[in-house]
Amino acid sequence: MRYFRDIVWRDARGSKFLEDAHLRLKEDLSPDQRAARAKAWPLVKKAREEGKRASFVGAFAYIEGVAEIPS
Numbered sequence: 001m002r003y004f005r006d007i008v009w010r011d012a013r014g015s016k017f018l019e020d021a022h023l024r025l026k027e028d029l030s031p032d033q034r035a036a037r038a039k040a041w042p043l044v045k046k047a048r049e050e051g052k053r054a055s056f057v058g059a060f061a062y063i064e065g066v067a068e069i070p071s
Contacts, residue, residue, distance in 0.1 A: 039070045052064050
């Protein structure tokens with residue numbers, strides 16, 4: 001239930017135990033989002049090797065602040 005999930009996430013936000021263990025709580029991606037992220041991974045990897053800033057936000061890859069959509 002969303003109500004209990006929100007309580008757990010709120011309490012985990014400042015948890016010393018999770019910080020010390022380098023653990024984070026994140027929402028799970030759908031199978032479609034996971035597939036899109038896997039498809040975009042080579043673009044992110046290449047950009048990072050070139051010294052560019054590259055990351056994911058959900059299923060979307062961002063390289064130097066620009067959304068990249070793999071073809």
